[in-house]
Amino acid sequence: MKRLLLKMTAGFAVLGAMNFAATTVRAADAGKGKVIGYYMDAADDYYKAAFLVFKTLGNNAGWQVQDVVGQGTAPEQIDAVENFITQKVDAIVVVQNSPQTTSECLKKALAAGIPEFHTSHKPPLEPGLAGFTTFDFVADGECAGQSAIKHGVKRLVMIEGKLGQGSAAGQTQGFLQAYQKAGKDIGNLLDSVGVKGAGGKDLQVVFWGSGNWFADPAKKVMQDAITSLGPDGFDGAYVQNDEMMTGALQAMDEAGLDSSKYWLGSSNGKEKSWDWVAEGKTTMDVNQCPTLEADILFQEVSAYFDKKPYKKGVFVNFIPFEKDTLDKSRMIPWILDDYMKKRAANAFNHDINSPAFRADPEFK
Numbered sequence: 001m002k003r004l005l006l007k008m009t010a011g012f013a014v015l016g017a018m019n020f021a022a023t024t025v026r027a028a029d030a031g032k033g034k035v036i037g038y039y040m041d042a043a044d045d046y047y048k049a050a051f052l053v054f055k056t057l058g059n060n061a062g063w064q065v066q067d068v069v070g071q072g073t074a075p076e077q078i079d080a081v082e083n084f085i086t087q088k089v090d091a092i093v094v095v096q097n098s099p100q101t102t103s104e105c106l107k108k109a110l111a112a113g114i115p116e117f118h119t120s121h122k123p124p125l126e127p128g129l130a131g132f133t134t135f136d137f138v139a140d141g142e143c144a145g146q147s148a149i150k151h152g153v154k155r156l157v158m159i160e161g162k163l164g165q166g167s168a169a170g171q172t173q174g175f176l177q178a179y180q181k182a183g184k185d186i187g188n189l190l191d192s193v194g195v196k197g198a199g200g201k202d203l204q205v206v207f208w209g210s211g212n213w214f215a216d217p218a219k220k221v222m223q224d225a226i227t228s229l230g231p232d233g234f235d236g237a238y239v240q241n242d243e244m245m246t247g248a249l250q251a252m253d254e255a256g257l258d259s260s261k262y263w264l265g266s267s268n269g270k271e272k273s274w275d276w277v278a279e280g281k282t283t284m285d286v287n288q289c290p291t292l293e294a295d296i297l298f299q300e301v302s303a304y305f306d307k308k309p310y311k312k313g314v315f316v317n318f319i320p321f322e323k324d325t326l327d328k329s330r331m332i333p334w335i336l337d338d339y340m341k342k343r344a345a346n347a348f349n350h351d352i353n354s355p356a357f358r359a360d361p362e363f364k
Contacts, residue, residue, distance in 0.1 A: 032062045034305060037084030038093040042072045044213070045243070046268070047095050050119060050290035050297075052336045054093070057298040074101040081105040085112045091130070091301055092116045099124045115304055119297045120290065121166055122313075125363050131300040131312045133293045136358070137167045140286050141174025143320035144238055144265040147284040148175070149182050151263040157207045157225045157237035159218050159244055163194055168210075171240050171267065179203050206234055211244040219247030226255045236263030242270045242285070249281060269319065270334050277323050287319040289332040291339040292350060299352040311352055313360030 036058060040047040047069075055065040066089070070076035077097045084092050085108060092109055094116060096102045102123045109116040110128030118132040148156070158175075161168035172193060179186045179202060187200030194208050207225040211218030218239060225234065239245045245266040252259045260280040266273065269287030276282040293316045303310035319330065332348050333339045342348060349356050 034058075034061075034063045034090040035087070036063055036065045036091050036093060036301070037080070037087065037089040038065055038067045039077060039080040039084075040067065040069045040095045041077060041097045043069050046213075046241075046290045047120060049334050049336070050095075050294035053291045053294040053339060054298050056336065056340065057295065058301075061298075061302065070097070072097065074098060077101050078104060078108075081108055081116070085109065085114060089114065091304070093297065093301070094118050094123075095120045096123055117297060117301055119293060122360075125313070125360075129312075129363075130304055131297070131310070131314075132360075132363075133297045133300065133314045133316055135167075135288050135293070135318060136315045137170030138174040138177070140267050140288060140318065141171035141176075142178045142181075143174075143286055144171070144267065144284065145175040145178025146182075147265055147320070147322060148236060148238065148263055149179060149184065151236070151283060153236040153263045154202060155204055155206045155234045155236075157209075157222070157229075157234050158205050159209050159211045159221050159237060159239045159248060161211065161213045161240045161244070163208075163210045168240055169193075171238075175238055176203075211239070211247065213241055213243060215243050215247035215250070217247070218244030219251045222248040222251035223255070226251065226257065231255070231257055234262070236265070236283070239264065239266050242266055242268040242273050245273070245276070245282060249276075268334075269321070269331065271331075271338075274326065274328055274331055277321060277326055280323065284320065284322045287321060287331050288316075289318070289334060289339075291334055291336070292316055292332050292348070295343070295350050296352050296357060303352075311357065311359040313363035314352065315358040315360065317349065317356040317358075 038051060051067055058065045068080045074097045081092060092114055096118060103126060106116055106126050106128030115130035116128055117130050122134045123129060123132055160172055176186060176189050184202035185200035186203045189199050192198035196208055199205055206229055209221030211221055239248045249259055264282040265284045267286040267288050269285050273285040277285055296314050296316055300310050333342060343350055
């Protein structure tokens with residue numbers, strides 16, 4: 001594979017994003033009685049956690065939120081958007097299948113005069129897009145890379161979410177960049193993603209695999225890595241989300257390996273990962289929460305309905321943590337009730353206008 005940084009931006013042609021704040025609000029006054037069509041590309045717990053927060057906040061605002069869940073195909077996203085348009089919803093929220101599919105949907109929503117918002121992934125910045133929320137996955141990966149450097153990792157097992165997918169590509173890019181920025185010799189790793197054994201004297205990726213963001217496929221990758229390399233053939237593993245880490249830990253346990261003897265880094269920062277890090281089962285994680293992301297998205301949609309200015313593209317804040325920096329009182333929950341309780345207590349920053357929530361400079 002060629003350099004993944006290029007893959008991250010492929011298809012994100014900037015054609016001059018339309019300022020939806022200047023368009024006419026279609027239904028009832030200032031958000032009351034609004035109907036939102038919400039499409040998710042797959043039955044994923046990340047997407048579900050975000051949806052539950054968005055729906056709860058929307059219901060509290062008097063909105064009706066209608067959800068459709070696909071099975072990871074482009075036609076399902078197009079059909080859902082077309083059906084929302086036929087229903088004359090007041091706004092559409094999409095977790096996209098691909099940038100190419102989204103381009104087609106944005107044209108349809110624009111023609112219908114319905115604002116389309118996106119979450120979880122960065123969409124194409126094209127006319128019809130009213131706003132989006134996502135995370136800076138490159139920065140996420142850099143946090144893991146910095147931790148791996150600190151712990152002396154030189155022989156790495158890389159279990160990506162999905163080879164070539166935007167968020168997975170970003171995390172891989174960030175991890176490798178952390179070594180490069182630290183002046184480490186990584187050879188041609190940035191141009192050799194997916195090539196087992198590629199690297200330099202300071203970092204060699206001895207095993208690559210894709211766990212497709214789920215536990216069972218990641219468990220198989222880790223089993224294959226252990227069989228191929230032996231218990232002394234790697235220093236650590238970067239396993240890009242907590243569900244895959246669940247599988248990786250199972251594989252290590254079944255092979256009789258003590259996970260605390262290896263550097264293990266991940267992302268998502270689910271509640272179970274707080275315990276893993278506290279107990280030393282894993283080394284680090286990133287509290288990167290779809291619940292908070294959905295909250296920021298809700299604030300974008302609310303501002304649109306209220307005809308107020310808002311950040312139209314937001315990179316949501318996250319918290320990297322290791323055992324010595326873990327403070328559970330600061331962690332942002334994935335569980336809906338816990339999230340809403342902490343939110344009500346202002347236990348964490350959830351104000352879109354805070355500088356902590358970085359606006360995408362490409363999207364005005």
